[in-house]
Amino acid sequence: MKIFVCLKQVPDTETKIKIAADQRSIDTAGIKWVINPYDEFAVEEAVKMKEANPGAQVFAITVGPKARVADSLRTALAMGADEGILINSAENIDTFSTAKALAAAITQEGGAQIIFTGKVAIDDNSSAVSQMLAEFLKIPHVTVVSKFSKTADSQFTVERDVEGGSKEVIQINGPCVIAANKGLNMPRYASLPGIMKAKKKVLKELEASSLGVLATDQKVVLNSYTLPADKAPVKMLSGDASSQVTQLVQSLRDEAKVL
């Protein structure tokens, strides 16, 4: 059984974002890069599945500038993935190009019985690559998955989180793409022996361009980056609790006009 897990390297959530001089990217100086938090759930689920299915293999795959993103694959290998596949690309390639590159690489590696991803990357917040990848591979997908179990050979039951705390219980026949939400599992930490072993594991490098990704596959461009507008200084309300509360409700009604 071939299990693929797609991951993206993103700035740590503690990062204070600064805009680069070109206003088309962020200043990456001093940024701590991590595996996208939702992709960690995907890695964990892939490794758990391998552990439950002897003979299964986990391939961790990522797209990005190779000097930077190799680290995230090493982390996935240390968590238990067997092999890494790095697709070297420019910074800021869009979701269509990324999905096309992933689909081509997975096909070239002989295809997958199941593909795990994260439901969204916390940098561009697109929630798009998982579904686009499924489309290019002509296989079904479920996104925002917080519960996953194998019910038969190549048949899975999953729970998808939707609005208002509701959950859809879905049966899906593989091969398929499963996009993980928080709650699916608790990702393990890479152990020291895991880290040592990861150094000896295969990390293959491919080029996005040699996978058939063309310049015209860039469909969406991002320009004119700006920081959020400065807020007016906070109005601190004084006095005892009762008087603070009266002032607050009055201000919300008469000044802010939101009641």
Add this chain to the structure above:
Amino acid sequence: MSTILVFVEHQKNQIKRSSVELLQAAQKSGLKTCAVLFGTGVENLANSAAQNGAQEVHTFKSADFDQYNPEMFLAAMSDLLEKIKPSIVLSSASSLGKDLFPRLAARFQSGVASDCTELKIENGKVTAKKPLYSGKCFAETSFENSPIQFVLMRANQLPVSAANPSATTSAIDHTINKPDLKTIIQNVVKGASEKLDLTEANVIVSGGRGLKEAGNFKLLNDLADVLGATVGASRAVVDAGWVSHGMQVGQTGKTVAPTLYIAVGLSGAIQHLAGMSGSKVIVAINNDPQAPIFQKATYGIVGDLFEVVPKLTEEFKKVLNK
């Protein structure tokens, strides 16, 4: 003239406000505005769609579309796009919208701009503002090499004006050949709350570790009931298991932009601030005057939340006559 298609979502026999926003924005673009609705009885919403700007209303009124199934909706939308050949497709960045449209975009060799907060359509070209890093910065999104421009808008971002009560139209219904389904929706477990989802809510009351224990969220539920608000939470209390992940606001939870956000006992970690700083008016209640949440707040109360929140609930009741 080129066509703009709005994917219209509905609830309780009404078009959702988020879809009304899109219909009205589409009408202002000057393009031919089409709407599409799915599910039993949607032909009754055709006039409402027309009153908000749709010139042509398409429906898939088979009961097969009462519950979202990605394969069914993909098949239907693919057929419709082949027929009416829009240059722009608008949808809300709802659970359904975010699941369906990226895949549809890939099928039509097109890109998708997700989770946008501002929308400009000039000469048929879209420019949309979109938060990155959950709102730590913003960028202008535009399309190239994209036969259809797919745009997913966040709710509550676009203005809504009065509908034109005299507009009417009759719906054009479509059917599909049911594909061989690989995904089957077995069951839908309804959430306990009847309230709007955080991403659609106009008022949010959010709590953090200052509440000391899970049971004290009752204080926030009481306050929220008076305001018709939805309750949210910080990552710390979600990770502690006090409330479910669906309630988490922040970079690894939901990004929200209500008119009023009341943060209670919540210090304001950077990933939380990223998820809520788009709120119009922010009230912070915290016993620590140094808490970072006060930097983002419009109004601040330094005090004991266990004293302040019940008083606030009572005061709102009085003022709102409840």
